[in-house]
Amino acid sequence: MFSHWNYRIVKYTVGNEVVNEEVFEVCEVYYSESGDPDSFIKNKNPLNRDTIEDIHAAYEKVALAFAKPVLLWDGKKLKELGKNNEKSDELQ
Numbered sequence: 001m002f003s004h005w006n007y008r009i010v011k012y013t014v015g016n017e018v019v020n021e022e023v024f025e026v027c028e029v030y031y032s033e034s035g036d037p038d039s040f041i042k043n044k045n046p047l048n049r050d051t052i053e054d055i056h057a058a059y060e061k062v063a064l065a066f067a068k069p070v071l072l073w074d075g076k077k078l079k080e081l082g083k084n085n086e087k088s089d090e091l092q
Contacts, residue, residue, distance in 0.1 A: 003032065003035065005028050006061070007027065008029040008037070009024055009026055009070045009071070010024070010072075011071070012025070012072070026065055027044070036078075038078070040073065046058050069082070
């Protein structure tokens with residue numbers, strides 16, 4: 001069960017066995033009951049809405065993601081990155 005969600009910037013790897021690339025994406029992130037980032041939805045455009053007003057409201061929510069630390073998806077779980085997009089010491 002999830003307690004809430006918001007937009008966050010998530011860093012993850014895309015590709016295959018031959019070529020990999022790290023990307024950053026604004027994603028919907030869902031939190032566990034304890035408040036930890038638990039899962040996310042990638043490849044979903046947060047600004048794809050029905051009206052201009054809805055786009056503006058989503059834009060304001062997306063903008064809040066830039067004030068929070070980037071999350072790293074390591075293929076198993078989400079971890080907060082530090083100031084220079086490096087894993088925080090306490091999360092390694």
